[in-house]
Amino acid sequence: MTVYWLSIVAAFGAGFINAIAGGGTLLTFPALLYGGMPAIAANATSTVGLWPGSVMSAWAYRRELAPNRRLITLLGLPSLVGGLTGAWLLFHTREETFREIVPYLILMACALLVLNEPIGRWMSARAAAHPKKHATALWLCQFAIAVYGGYFGAGIGILMLAAMAIFLPENLQEANALKNLLATIINGVAVVYFITVGAAVLPVALLMVTGAVAGGFVGARTAQKMSPRLLRGAVVVYGVIVAVRMLAK
Numbered sequence: 001m002t003v004y005w006l007s008i009v010a011a012f013g014a015g016f017i018n019a020i021a022g023g024g025t026l027l028t029f030p031a032l033l034y035g036g037m038p039a040i041a042a043n044a045t046s047t048v049g050l051w052p053g054s055v056m057s058a059w060a061y062r063r064e065l066a067p068n069r070r071l072i073t074l075l076g077l078p079s080l081v082g083g084l085t086g087a088w089l090l091f092h093t094r095e096e097t098f099r100e101i102v103p104y105l106i107l108m109a110c111a112l113l114v115l116n117e118p119i120g121r122w123m124s125a126r127a128a129a130h131p132k133k134h135a136t137a138l139w140l141c142q143f144a145i146a147v148y149g150g151y152f153g154a155g156i157g158i159l160m161l162a163a164m165a166i167f168l169p170e171n172l173q174e175a176n177a178l179k180n181l182l183a184t185i186i187n188g189v190a191v192v193y194f195i196t197v198g199a200a201v202l203p204v205a206l207l208m209v210t211g212a213v214a215g216g217f218v219g220a221r222t223a224q225k226m227s228p229r230l231l232r233g234a235v236v237v238y239g240v241i242v243a244v245r246m247l248a249k
Helices: 002-020 025-034 039-060 062-091 095-114 116-127 135-151 156-167 172-197 202-225 228-248
Strands: none
Touching: 002 025, 002 039, 002 202, 025 039, 025 095, 025 228, 039 062, 039 095, 039 172, 039 202, 062 135, 062 172, 095 156, 095 228, 135 156, 135 172, 156 172
């Protein structure tokens, strides 16, 4: 029973912080591990449970997507193929091997959260410069990000914003909209794969959906009263503690 109440509390927290600062996976994944779930099942279940929140974020930015239909077509395919590839790789990774690399994945996700604001400032600065569009490089970069997203996923939004800043300086709001949609595609194809092969624990994932949606609603209502930097910092500290404890075992 521990995993059930842990999952819904962690999902509520993940939905809350995703609405304000991002990094919700760093709450749900360790919580499911602590509840006794195997690492691969915990990762798959976390992906399934948090995906509806990703859909809601993409829907909220639907108007900003209109000017980028060509980019959606260009980057949708590597997102689909890469997300499916990453999910397949996760399912075919030995449990012991995945447990060994998980602390490093968590630390990388923490580093990406720390870099969120510098990347945002960098992108805003580049948006004023003359755009240099490199479709092939952006396609390959998106594929690589999508593979990571299907495999673990924490921090893919920041990676996509960085790639867009390098290859495609544009309006930051439009980039955020595109990032949210592509993340939904990457996680969506992973969700379908995890459910199909039975990698996710569906009763737990369904509980997480309710918790994440409730947390996202509360987070959206209180966003102006919370400091994203402070909340992101707390998530990073928590993630580092989890990773260090896992490395110490």
